[in-house]
Amino acid sequence: xxxxxxxxRACACRIERSRRLFLVLGATQxxxxxxxxxxxRADDGASVTIDNFTFSxxxxxxxxGTTVVWKNNDDIPHLVVANDKSFRSKALDTDDSYxxxxxxxxxxxxxxxxxxxxTGTVVVK
Amino acid sequence: xxxxxxxxxxxxxxxxxxxxxxxxxxxxxxxxVAGGVPKSMLLTEAKAATPTGFSFLQISDSHIGxxxxxxxxxxxTLKEAIDKINAMPAxxxxxxxxxxxxxxxxxxxxxxxxxxIGSTKLQTFYVPGEHDMIDxxxxxxxLDRYGKNTKGSxxxxxxxxxxxxxxxVNVVNLKAGGLGLLGEEQLAWLADDLRNISKSTPIVVFAxxxxxxxxxxxxxxxxxxxxxxxxxxxxxxxxVLNGHIHQIVQKVEGNMTFHTARSxxxxxxxxxxxxxPGPMVVPAxxxxxxxxxxxxxxxxxxxxxxxxxxxxxxx
Ligand SMILES: [Cu+2]
Numbered sequence: 001x002x003x004x005x006x007x008x009r010a011c012a013c014r015i016e017r018s019r020r021l022f023l024v025l026g027a028t029q030x031x032x033x034x035x036x037x038x039x040x041r042a043d044d045g046a047s048v049t050i051d052n053f054t055f056s057x058x059x060x061x062x063x064x065g066t067t068v069v070w071k072n073n074d075d076i077p078h079l080v081v082a083n084d085k086s087f088r089s090k091a092l093d094t095d096d097s098y099x100x101x102x103x104x105x106x107x108x109x110x111x112x113x114x115x116x117x118x119t120g121t122v123v124v125k
Numbered sequence: 126x127x128x129x130x131x132x133x134x135x136x137x138x139x140x141x142x143x144x145x146x147x148x149x150x151x152x153x154x155x156x157x158v159a160g161g162v163p164k165s166m167l168l169t170e171a172k173a174a175t176p177t178g179f180s181f182l183q184i185s186d187s188h189i190g191x192x193x194x195x196x197x198x199x200x201x202t203l204k205e206a207i208d209k210i211n212a213m214p215a216x217x218x219x220x221x222x223x224x225x226x227x228x229x230x231x232x233x234x235x236x237x238x239x240x241x242i243g244s245t246k247l248q249t250f251y252v253p254g255e256h257d258m259i260d261x262x263x264x265x266x267x268l269d270r271y272g273k274n275t276k277g278s279x280x281x282x283x284x285x286x287x288x289x290x291x292x293x294v295n296v297v298n299l300k301a302g303g304l305g306l307l308g309e310e311q312l313a314w315l316a317d318d319l320r321n322i323s324k325s326t327p328i329v330v331f332a333x334x335x336x337x338x339x340x341x342x343x344x345x346x347x348x349x350x351x352x353x354x355x356x357x358x359x360x361x362x363x364x365v366l367n368g369h370i371h372q373i374v375q376k377v378e379g380n381m382t383f384h385t386a387r388s389x390x391x392x393x394x395x396x397x398x399x400x401x402p403g404p405m406v407v408p409a410x411x412x413x414x415x416x417x418x419x420x421x422x423x424x425x426x427x428x429x430x431x432x433x434x435x436x437x438x439x440x
Contacts (some may be wrong), residue, residue: 013360038166039177052400052401052402052403053343053403075193075194075404077259090261091230091259093229094193111300111301114259115255116299116300116301116304116344119302
């Protein structure tokens with residue numbers, strides 16, 4: 001898990017923080033630590049931007065445990081919804097973000113709940 | 126401009142559509158029903174010639190809460206449109222708002238819209254736009270206000286002076302890869318609603334997203350809208366009024382007139398003429414011109430369609 005983290009100072013910082021958390025809170029907080037790691041992982045590029053009514057990249061491939069962040073750069077709200085309803089954002093106004101952590105490998109198709117012709121896929125390995 | 130819908134019937138008779146046109150103009154339209162045929166005229170014309178018969182207004186896409194570059198003051202432009210309505214010498218019977226009342230379904234946005242629109246003292250019939258159903262409870266904010274005496278996600282019908290009005294909702298439970306959607310429950314309700322309506326009764330259908338396909342690449346259409354049109358094809362006069370695309374597109378096809386209204390908030394680009402259908406930024410001093418006044422008429426055969434022009438600016 002630790003090794004999967006990207007290199008670079010920002011990430012190292014997060015490792016320090018999660019390690020401290022881990023020691024203080026103990027093994028029962030493994031899940032929380034995992035989430036922190038996943039957040040760090042997202043900084044490495046597990047993000048989807050929304051520009052001009054388009055999810056980019058349209059297909060994103062990530063490792064299990066990765067938190068994907070969607071950010072809306074349009075002047076109109078969008079809303080990220082899984083086809084199988086396994087995740088759903090609130091309405092994302094301009095510059096708003098939504099994150100979801102993918103724990104199980106699989107192919108997750110999603111669309112915009114407001115503009116359903118907007119579609120995307122997250123592949124979790 | 127092509128006429129993609131031209132076709133021949135089984136007898137080989139050319140059935141060119143009487144009229145097919147696109148008009149890029151207008152902010153508020155006054156609809157007058159005379160002899161069962163709704164006719165539109167603009168508010169400025171309505172001042173000059175008081176319509177005989179029964180009239181109502183349509184406004185659309187007020188997007189209260191929107192404050193981006195395309196119009197930082199959506200509240201003000203709604204006020205301006207409402208001021209024009211309040212200045213009309215002949216009061217229309219009522220008003221319809223074809224959705225996107227608000228931008229983000231916030232209570233404060235609904236309250237502000239209601240306060241301004243309420244100054245007309247006109248009874249106002251609403252259908253929701255997709256922007257009106259995105260509160261955390263997915264539509265509760267809208268339905269708490271406007272859902273009384275409606276079915277499902279807010280559809281209903283009513284009769285006024287011999288005209289049957291049908292308000293439909295095509296902005297909820299949308300499906301991946303799709304367009305607007307009415308759904309089976311609503312279509313079944315509509316079939317039942319029409320059971321007692323005679324074929325000679327003029328019908329006005331209104332919904333937020335266009336019920337006919339304008340530009341699917343931008344989601345400008347309704348997947349099962351054709352089923353509504355099928356149900357209405359034997360009626361003598363059918364008028365379909367929509368919003369959503371923030372510009373006027375009109376098509377007359379046999380007994381059916383299709384019309385989308387301008388927004389009172391911000392313009393959107395013509396189909397396919399921008400990277401996306403997002404709000405179109407124009408110079409601030411041009412915004413109110415954009416809310417009207419550029420129109421194109423296509424004349425087929427002997428039929429003409431008068432061009433309708435007006436702007437919020439009056440230019
Ligand atoms: Cu969208």
